Amino acid sequence: MGKESFLNFINDICLLKKPEIEIPEVGAPSLPDTSDIRMMTAAFGHGISVSPLQIVTAASSIMNGGILIKPTLVLDKDPNRTKSDKSSVRIVSEKTAHRMRQLMRLVVTDGTGGKADVPGYNVGxxxxxxxxxxxxxxxxxxxxxxFMGFFPAEAPKYAVYVMVDEPKGTKESYGYATAGWVAAPAVAGVIESIVAIEGIKPQDSDELGGTLSAYVKTKEQIEKEKQLVALTGH
Structure with missing residues (x-):
């Protein structure tokens, strides 16, 4: 991807600047420098610090079709105001946004986020x-x-972020204090409250669910594709 492309991307999703919101008490991100080693570690989350609001803004923008979402504390009740009125900044393609929704749904159905699942609501x-x-x-x-959660995965409407500071493992978590054991269940609890308060009915289908094998190519498939490219040139 390269350092410049990476910097441009995290800037586009507002991880390098203070969020613009209706109150002044907003934390600023921290990225001490842009050296090669700093960029490599920042790619997996070390060496860069951002606020929960920035995480929710970035994740929601990707999950919601790839258009940058501007955070606000004010409920917009204008029925004539469309999504295009709110933002026109595209940060990823619709295809990429769709694939990310698939992958994040798989985190819950097949991966470390299983305890965030709420049956019938397709949490990703x-x-x-x-x-x-x-x-x-x-x-x-x-x-x-x-845990950064959202639902329903195929057309997200709600985002829920829970962070636990210095969690401790318990007997129930088999001594683990990782996100899948301590934060994901809290997200599930919040979602259960949301659907109860809002009266949201469960869904019968799960178009993004499935198993990893449906989305991840095997070594054999990759090798066949390489051979095809070698033969056809594309």
Whole structure:
């Protein structure tokens, strides 16, 4: 991808600047430098710090079709206001956004986010477990565990983000304090409350669900594609 492309992308999804919202008490992101090693570690979450609001904004923009969403605390009740009125900045293609929804649904159906699932509501999301930085060093026994969830996965309307600071493993979690054990269940609880309050009925279908084998190519498939390209030139 390259450093410049990576920097441009995380800037496009508003991870390098303070979120614009109706209150002044907004945290600024932290990226000490843009050296090659910093960019490599930032790609998997180390060396860069952002606020929960930034995470929700970035994830929601990708999940919601690839158009940048501007966070707000004000409910827009204007029925004539369309999505195109709110934002016209495309950060990823519709195809990429759709694939990301598929993958995040799979995190819940097949991966580490299983405890975020609420039957009938097609929850998608991503776990995040990070060692805490104290005094310039990452502490192995102190972490922040989080889960970024959304539903329904095929046409997201709600986003739920839960972060737990320095969680401790319990007997029920078999000693684990990772996101799938401590944050994902909390997201499921919030979603259960939302659907009860809003009176949202469960769905019968799950068009994005399935198994990883339906979306991930095997080594044999990749090898056959390489041979086809070698023979046809495209």
């Amino acid at each position: 999301g991503k776990t995040g477990t990070a060692d805490k930085n104290e005094g310039g060093r990452y502490e192995k026994n102190k972490r922040r565990s989080s």
